[in-house]
Amino acid sequence: MKTRIHKGILSACAIALLLGLAEAGHAQEPAQRFPLSPGIVVDRSQGTLFVMDAPRGVAQPASVAVGGITALQLQTGEVLWQESSAIQPLEVTTNNLLMSVARSTRDDGNNLPLIVMDEKTGEINRRILIPLEPGVTYSPVGNSQIQLRAAGNEAFLTWQFESVDPYQALPTGTLDNPILDGGRNEIPPAATNAGDNTSRKGMFRINLESGETQQIDDVEATNIPELAATDAADVTERHLPNVSLPQYLSADGRHVVAKERTKGAEYRYLMRVFDRESRQQIGEFPSNEAYVPFYVETFGDSRQIVLETPSAFELQGGQFVEVPRQVRVMDLATGEQIWSRRIAEREFRGQIPP
Secondary structure, eight states: OOOBOOOSEEOOOOOOOOOOOOOTTSOOOOOSEEEEETTEEEETTTTEEEEEEOOTTSOTTTOOOOOEEEEEETTTOOEEEEETTEEEEEEEOTTSEEEEEEOOOGGGOSEEEEEEEETTTOOEEEEEEEEOOTTOEEOSSSSOEEEEEEETTEEEEEEEEEEOOTTSOBOTTTTSOOEEETTEEEOOOOOOSSOOOEEEEEEEEEETTTOOEEEEOHHHHTTOGGGSOSOOSOGGGGSOTTOOSOEEEOTTSSEEEEEEEOSSSSSSEEEEEEETTTOOEEEEEEESSSOOOEEEEEETTEEEEEEEEOSEEEEETTEEEEEOOEEEEEETTTOOEEEEEEBOOOSOOSOOOO
16 A cells, blocks of 8 residues: 655655747747656757666665666667766756756755756766755655756746645545646645645746856746746647547647547556647557656657656556556557666655654
8 A cells, every 4th residue: 555645845846947938920949958757857959868766776666765867868778877966857958967956965954955967977067055944855755846947057946845744644646647738747736635734935046157046036036038938828729629538748748648548458548649730640559547748759760759657556467566667768659668767756655654
């Protein structure tokens, strides 16, 4: 039995990437750098995937420990580099810098540590401390939110902290259904049973060259063009009118998945993938989850779907086997898996403490 619990912890459950505003009347170029889901960041211009890696040699999937950040070659899954002092990738900037949450030390005090890294080598260029309010601490597991948006030599970080009575367990499935908005993953605040819940938030401007930080308020933020919405289209324009099935967007906004419930199959859903521009189906894949973060990558004449699958029980050989959270790459034409890698959990899954 799985039970999820959250107690006064700030965690990264929503990460947004700002790619700049398109000229009025012109279509945006395909996104090159974007988060696939919390803890997974894509840079398709370099053919690289950055993941919040699971600790190697640790029993899975109950552990929520993070082994560090691993850079993977998108086409093959080959490990390019690993950095244990970083625990969660947040964003890749246009000048090839990877911004990540760092592993905390005693000297950090009540601050959120960030590190700026060379995305090609993993070399750490700078460490930045973001001051948090008293009582707010950080973990990559939980239900509060962090957003990081980069533009030029600046980045803008916003956080929202939610404190929940530790003895009020989150309902099963609370975090299983993220909502996509404009190609960015957003997870709605979890509904809980009656308890002592509080919410706080803050925003910072970060100079990536000097490492200086400045706290800003909501009024000041409204005057910053880099924080403007990048997709003002009505939500109905993001769905295909010629497809009647429930739909959701890819992480880069270029494709749509229409999910069809199956009967008598080994899997619950058949996910049909459509190109948004042509409105034509380009492939399909099976899934036991109603929602999986995904996007479609092209290598030559081959289309591959890159997706994250959460921890779940799967029927294998007539028995239910618990499979950990993974990033998977599949051939969209054949449905065959090309490579996969276990990554760190982002939900606490265990017994409620006494």
